Structures are given as structure tokens and as C-alpha cells.
Amino acid sequence: MESLLQGSLQGDEREMEGGSQDGIAGILKYAPGRDGPNQSEVQLATGQIGREIPAARLYRGSDLTASVQRLDMSSQPVILSGPRCFLQEPYPASYLSTNGHQPSTPDWTHTALNDVFSRRIFKPLPPKFHALALINEAFDSFHNAFPIFDQTTFMEKFTETYSLAEPSDSCSDTAWWASLNVVLALAHRFRAMRTRNAHSEDREAWGYLKNALALVTELTLLSSSLLAVQALLGMAIVAQGTPNPRPCEALIAVVLRLAQSMGLHRRVQKEGLSDDDRELRKRVFWIAYFLDKDINFKTGRPPVQDDEDMDVELPVGTAYLYMPGEVRDREIDFFSLRIGVAIIQGQIYKRLCSVNAERQSEMERAVAVRELEAMLETWKRSVPIDFQADYIGTEVLTQDLPTLLHMVIIRSTYFNSLDIIHQYSPRNTEWHFENTLRAYTV
Structure with a gap:
């Protein structure tokens, strides 16, 4: 790969050194409403490219790591004038300017993608007394064997949510909104096992699960919180009870990658965590771990988490049934x-x-x-x-x-x-x- 990069740079350097004024004119002539560059523009652009040649030579001789650092300075296309005119070289935008034409670069940070994601609500939250009964039922039914959430913290956020004039406004907190809907879906799934009217309960569970699934992309791309990992893990548990193993498999893969990025698979955790927080992080990781192994046995595909690349301790406090x-x-x-x-x-x-x-x-x-x-x-x-x-x-x-x-x-x-x-x-x-x-x- 490094040789390909260097070959490309050598070709770019020869083009820059030999193109002179014809090359500059070739770039600028596509600007809308322009017949061609004037003499001052050609001289200005030629001088700036001349200053770039030593930098290109230095860049060509560096190793791959330095190449990546150089590319990171400004890897986006720089718009000179109009949407069709792009200069693809990885030079800082401050190096490029023309008379009256200020360059602009798109902001590719993850925060710029916020407006891409729509938080669609397929099923509104139930009244508080009904939601409270469902949540208590969920914690009594599944949480003893799958302790994903801390019940005290969860109930505090639940109370805060229902103190709002419209509880659905809590969907602005993506991870919490997904987690709340996951717990409601799990409660209805367990109710379906206890009642003869399973179809009605499953329909209710599916409505809340859709609320959560609508946020999978946003949780995956934008969120790096433990609550986001918990929400995705809860979705995987609900999906595990369906005939199709692929949704659960995909969700567990995402969960473990996010968990690894947060260091949940390591013994050494970040500073400032309480003992309860450390235990919760362990529990979340180990639940994802054994679900990963279950999927591995069912599908025959390799597990996401390699046992040689983890040293997290076993949880201390576990619940009993x-x-x-x-x-x-x-x-x-x-x-x-x-x-x-x-x-x-x-x-x-x-x-x-x-x-x-x-x-x-x-x-x-x-x-x-x-x-x-x-x-x-x-x-x-x-x-x-x-x-x-x-x-x-x-x-x-x-x-x-x-x-x-x-x-x-x-x-x-x-x-x-x-x-x-x-x-x-x-x-x-x-x-x-x-x-x-x-x-x-x-």
C-alpha cells in the first residue's frame, strides 16, 4: 500500500512540476461564469504550488504513518468555485485561495450527522402506572439472569421521564429512549409466555422494539456511552427469541465492538468509576460474551470476542432465582x-x-x-x-x-x-x- 501511495505522489509531483500555467488554467477554467484565469490568478496559483513541491517531496519520502498524519491535515475535497470543481490533493485549505473565492470544506465530524437521523416513534409510551407495572415485571422476570441495567439508576431516569409534560420528549436522549423501550418490550415478551393471549402481547412488544430499533444506526455511529451498549444488548436479547438469528447476531457484534472501544473487555478500567459502575460494566460485557458464544454455536461462525484478547474479571455481585x-x-x-x-x-x-x-x-x-x-x-x-x-x-x-x-x-x-x-x-x-x-x- 505504501508503494502505491508513493507512486501516486511521484506522478502528482511530476504533474505539478511540469504542468505550470497550462495545468493551473485547466483547473480554473471550469469555474462557472469564467472564460479563463487572468494573469494575476495564474501567478498566484503558480507560486503557491511551488511552495507545495518541497512539502510533497518530504511527504513522498516519509513512512506510512507519516503519510496518514499528512493526509489527516485536510483529507476533504476543497471546493474552489461551484460544485463540480474539486481539488483532491490533501493540502490544508489555508494554502488555497483565489481572488474573491474562499474555499470551503465539509465538516465530516460525527456531530454533523445529527440531522440525518430521524427519531421516529412507532408506539407512544404507556401511562405511568402501566409503564411502572411493566418495568417491575421485566426486572422480576429477566433481570435476575440478565442484569443489564442497574435497577436503581433505571428507576430514577424513569421517574424523570414521566415528570415531563410529554414523556415521549425523552427521546432526545437516544440511549435512554432506546433502553426504556427495550425494557417495555421485554416485559410484554414475558407476559406473552404467561398468558393465552400471546399474540396481543407480542404485538405490544414489537411496537416498543420498533421504537428502539429505529435508533440502532444512531447508537452505533454517534454514541459511545455504556447506556447505548446496554440498549443494543437489550435489543439483542429480545431478538434472540425470534426464529431469525441474524438480527441478534448483528446486534451482538455491534455491542461487543462498542464494548471493546470502551475497554469493557479489559481488567483495567478508566479512572473515576465507583465500585457499582465497575460491576455494571463487567455484567454488561459478560452478558454480551455468553450471547456471542450461543450465536457462535447456532450459526457455526466465529465468535466476535476472542478469548485471548480479554482479561476482564468475573462479576462479584450476581442475582439469584x-x-x-x-x-x-x-x-x-x-x-x-x-x-x-x-x-x-x-x-x-x-x-x-x-x-x-x-x-x-x-x-x-x-x-x-x-x-x-x-x-x-x-x-x-x-x-x-x-x-x-x-x-x-x-x-x-x-x-x-x-x-x-x-x-x-x-x-x-x-x-x-x-x-x-x-x-x-x-x-x-x-x-x-x-x-x-x-x-x-x-
Whole structure:
């Protein structure tokens, strides 16, 4: 690439040195309403280009990093006169001027794109008492296993939103508006599981999800806040319950890229954060992490987050859900269980499914299969769930539905992981498999 840049610059330099007045006239003659440049304009432009030649020579001999720095000085086309006349060279705009014609450059900063995004409201917010019931239901149903938001902070912003004459005015805060609609959508999704009128609840959820999805581009391009990451992560969780995996896959990819740009995947966090803020950042990252691993197993495509490029600690404080039908002092930390099995899923992909794993010998693959089976079995023994239980035809109480749902997710994740491990077992008899392992270990 550097050689191409230098070749282009050499050609530009020869053109600048040899073009003289004819070259200047060729540039200026396209200005609307002009027959051609006068003599003073030609002399002025020739002198300025002469001053640029040493800079171009210096630029040509620099390395690629210096080239990028030079281009960064003014990489936009400079309008001399009229929309069709552009000078494409990366020179500062202050170097270029003609009599009576001030150059102008477009502002390509991200703030200049604000007017491009329309914040369309597909479904207005419900009355406060109705919204409060939905939010409490959402936190009781999903937030114990997916602690995306800090409930106290969320409720403070909720109160502030409904103190406005028109709550929909809060859409000026893009990340908060998306987050609020995501939580409302999640509440309706859980209601759909509890009621026989699922179609009506799903329609309500879709309306709020559309409010949030309308802001995906803006959240991705303009926002770099933790709340934006949380909003996009919530959308991915809602989309995960749909038959099409692509929306969830795309959203998780965006979430992890934004999280990485904020350093959520690293142990060292930015200064000035409270302990609660640090824990929240960890929780947000780890939720995105295990959803990424789930999508990786479902689609067969590589995960977005590389396990070798992260050193974030595990969350300290996690919430618990009670086991239905059990003694109430027995609790399950579904959040930590999802993290644990996701780490094993990452090892399964790396050691059995990745391109590098395809280069392994049969003995190496056999050892990997045996070790991964042992890891998964160790994790299973730490889970207070009966993996052999048959829940078909079991009557489920309404209040137990969220817990049962998370149990089903844990069970299906385990069996899916075990199935993938067995798919990569050597295609031999058990006797030959044991002898292969024995020969390799000896």
C-alpha cells in the first residue's frame, strides 16, 4: 500500500512540476461564469504550488504513518468555485485561495450527522402506572439472569421521564429512549409466555422494539456511552427469541465492538468509576460474551470476542432465582452459570471447531474431546438442576415461569455443547478411542 501511495505522489509531483500555467488554467477554467484565469490568478496559483513541491517531496519520502498524519491535515475535497470543481490533493485549505473565492470544506465530524437521523416513534409510551407495572415485571422476570441495567439508576431516569409534560420528549436522549423501550418490550415478551393471549402481547412488544430499533444506526455511529451498549444488548436479547438469528447476531457484534472501544473487555478500567459502575460494566460485557458464544454455536461462525484478547474479571455481585417446587432457601445463580458454560463453549470452538483445530492429528483431537468433556461434566456437577428431568406435560405455575425458562436455557446449552463435542470425536470404536488416548499419554 505504501508503494502505491508513493507512486501516486511521484506522478502528482511530476504533474505539478511540469504542468505550470497550462495545468493551473485547466483547473480554473471550469469555474462557472469564467472564460479563463487572468494573469494575476495564474501567478498566484503558480507560486503557491511551488511552495507545495518541497512539502510533497518530504511527504513522498516519509513512512506510512507519516503519510496518514499528512493526509489527516485536510483529507476533504476543497471546493474552489461551484460544485463540480474539486481539488483532491490533501493540502490544508489555508494554502488555497483565489481572488474573491474562499474555499470551503465539509465538516465530516460525527456531530454533523445529527440531522440525518430521524427519531421516529412507532408506539407512544404507556401511562405511568402501566409503564411502572411493566418495568417491575421485566426486572422480576429477566433481570435476575440478565442484569443489564442497574435497577436503581433505571428507576430514577424513569421517574424523570414521566415528570415531563410529554414523556415521549425523552427521546432526545437516544440511549435512554432506546433502553426504556427495550425494557417495555421485554416485559410484554414475558407476559406473552404467561398468558393465552400471546399474540396481543407480542404485538405490544414489537411496537416498543420498533421504537428502539429505529435508533440502532444512531447508537452505533454517534454514541459511545455504556447506556447505548446496554440498549443494543437489550435489543439483542429480545431478538434472540425470534426464529431469525441474524438480527441478534448483528446486534451482538455491534455491542461487543462498542464494548471493546470502551475497554469493557479489559481488567483495567478508566479512572473515576465507583465500585457499582465497575460491576455494571463487567455484567454488561459478560452478558454480551455468553450471547456471542450461543450465536457462535447456532450459526457455526466465529465468535466476535476472542478469548485471548480479554482479561476482564468475573462479576462479584450476581442475582439469584429460586428453584420452583423446591425449598425457598435454595437459589440458583443463573448468571454465573451462563458465564461458566460460555467459557467452556469458547474452548470447544477453539480446540475443535476453529480453522486451527482442523490441523490437529487424530490423537490431539481425541485428547481435546476428553478434556472438554471433563470440563463440561465438572461444570454440570456445580449446577443444582436435574438434567434428566422430563418437564413435558408438567403444569407450571405462573410465578415459576421465568425460573423454568432460565432452567431450560441452561439445560439446552449443556446438551448442545455436549453434542458438539461428540461430533468431533474420532470416528472409531470405543476400544480404539481408549487405546489412542493411552498411546498419546504414554
